[in-house]
Amino acid sequence: MKARLSGDPRIEIVNGNSYWVQAYYTPSGKRTRVTAKSARAAKQLAKERLATELRDKAIAHGYTTFEKFAAKYISNSSVGRDGDTALGSSTIDGYESYLRCWINPQLGPISLCDIDKARMREFRNYLIANCPSRSTAKHALNLAKAILGYAVLLDAVFSNPAQGVKIKLDWSEQEDMKTIRIPSDQEIADLDEMARSLYRSDDIRIARTYRRYYPLFLILRMTGGRISECLGLQWSDFGVGFSAVTVKRKVDRVRKNKSLKERVGKTKTRNARRTIPIPQSVRPALAEWRLACPATNEGWVFPTRTGQPLDYNNVKNKFWKPLLKRVNDQRRQQLKPPITDHGLHGLRHFFVSVLVRAGRIKEASVLAGHSSVAFTLDHYGHLIPGDQQTLDEVTKIVAQNLIV
Structure with missing residues (x-):
């Protein structure tokens, strides 16, 4: 500046x-x-x-309003601001959604130079009152702050009026969400059983449908991969005998006017590029699917009929929701409460939770591709065993060398 x-x-x-x-x-x-x-x-x-x-x-540069400058921010972010790497298309789509739904309706028509701290406080209060959650409100405010900070950097405004304007999250709500988003052992067991029975169904039509979705379900269930990472897998990513898989890329959702090249990108972070072991029980299903999988130039593991990677919405609507409906219909017949739809990401949460409950926190962090063990502990630390045996062991360790 x-x-x-x-x-x-x-x-x-x-x-x-x-x-x-x-x-x-x-x-x-x-x-x-x-x-x-x-x-x-x-x-x-x-x-x-x-x-x-x-x-x-x-x-003179056309930044007459916040909305116009925000468009420049998005445009520059998509190719890399100030020498930084370009943001992924899914991130850009998220930014555009926040701008469209929450930010531009309030700040869009206003001149950059007319946005002061008082107006930003009003904007914060509007977000808290109208957003579905404080987390959404915080994300929207932070994006607006980032755009105004970029305006300072480009000498479009003298100072950032959003500096110091914050939204604090409700810690109790955050803690509750950590528990709610993880499926229980019994819920996962019911999903496992139903997916396996559909894969082995005597109905040819059902068996043909689950021939590719079941291997995808097993990869999600047994490796903790993100759905975008699993859809980006190529056969060359697997080790000998399907003993392990290396996550190297991700595939974003299909968007209007987005080519396959724009959908395929690097993993979310450097740590997300990792090698994950595959359980022995999963390997036969992968070997069967390898023989039946349509060939593509890139060697996609889960391709469409046109040779492109499957889309998230395709997997959700044609596999996940029907699977969940079948499981819940069965549970209702057994007078059991239905399973909450944790989404496909719930399988990833369950994978991490299993390792954390077993005390393998470092392994959980590495295999999930988390940024740090601290992140894993912050989000899954409440799962560390708290049974009486564990508490007795902790007490014994603490009491060592203590004479009373």
Whole structure:
């Protein structure tokens, strides 16, 4: 950023008269100054001059409103802002959704230079009152703050009016969500049994449908992979005898005007690129599917008839929801409560929870591709065994070398 104040106001005396001087740099980098009768007035005048020059510059570049500058932020993010790597198409889609639903209706028509801290506080209060959750409200506010921060960087505004404006999450709600999102052992057992029975069904039509969905279910269930990672698998990613699989890429959902090249990208983070062992019991189903899988140039493990990777919505609507409905119909007949739809991501949560409950926290973090063990503990630490045997062992360890 070139436009900025240069130090604090200082007093000067000329011909016996004293006045205050505030120097500043214009958007072009030129150093100039203003004078006033007090330090406060000099600083305020310099800020007003800067705001006027920045407004003129923003208008000259077409950034007449927040919405127009936000469009530039999205455009630059999709190719990489300031030398950074480009954001994935799914992230861009998420940003656009927040802008469309929550941010632009409130801030969009307003000039960048007219957005002050008071308006941002009003915007925060609007989000808290209208968003379905405080988490959604926080994400929307943070995106607006990031866009305004980028405006400061490009000298479109003098300072970020959202600085210091925050939304704190309800910790009790967060803790409850950690438990709610993980399927129980019995729920997973029912899903396992139903998926297996459909895969082995005597009905040729059903068996043909589950011929590819069941191997996908097993990969999701037994490796803890994200659905985007599993849809991005190629046969070359598997080790000898399907003993392990290396996650190297992900495939985003099908979007309008998005080519396959734009859908396929690197894993979410560097840690997400990992090798995961595959249980022996899963390997025969993968070997069978390898023989039946339609051939593609890229060697996609789960391709469509046109040779592209399956889409998330396809898997959800043609496999997951019908599977869940069959399981819940069966549970109702047995007078059991229906399974809550945890989504396909629930299989990943269950995979991590199994390892955490077994005390293999480091392994859970690595195999899930988490950014750190601290992240794993923060999200799954409540699952660490709390049975009496574990508590007795902890007590014994703590009491060692203690004489009372």
